[in-house]
Amino acid sequence: GAVVSQHPSRVICKSGTSVKIECRSLDFQATTMFWYRQFPKQSLMLMATSNEGSKATYEQGVEKDKFLINHASLTLSTLTVTSAHPEDSSFYICSANTRSASEQYFGPGTRLTVT
């Protein structure tokens, strides 16, 4: 299957600072990338859909000014959590689709802790 990486795998930051998470498709070009958040013992929650070269589409209730998404190339999307607060602490996971298939491959996730 296709490989998606994320960096960093784990990050601790102080309240009020910003954190950038990178998502890369390593062996394919991703037409679309997705960003999810998952709280402990809860389902995946889709935050936004990102297409290369265009603005991300955010799900209802997700603040676009707080969660900045940039999809500058067919292999890289970034999520920046701005002015992070403890309630933003969560497991952030990206995924990507190949050009020719609807199969979605997930990155390993980034565990964010805001102190």
Added chain:
Amino acid sequence: QKEVEQNSGPLSVPEGAIASLNCTYSDRGSQSFFWYRQYSGKSPELIMSIYSNGDKEDGRFTAQLNKASQYVSLLIRDSQPSDSATYLCAVTEGSNYKLTFGKGTLLTVNP
């Protein structure tokens, strides 16, 4: 609102048995169907995709799709303790590739 329903479990089976996981979906326009496995603290891993009615086999896994009944299932033969995880059913409609997930079924395989 599109919904994907799964029994949350836990589903407990002995090692070597067949585990049967079920999923129903509400949107008749759904076209693609997936099963993901998620270990605790890890991200989901795609294990099966199915697009047309019938069965699809891959090793110990068999996915079954019945669009008329809006039902998709996953059978795991010769279950192993390493299969213990949460299994997520997901569907997409059309070409937007956005997944709608069920809440997952926790499977425990007992040695």
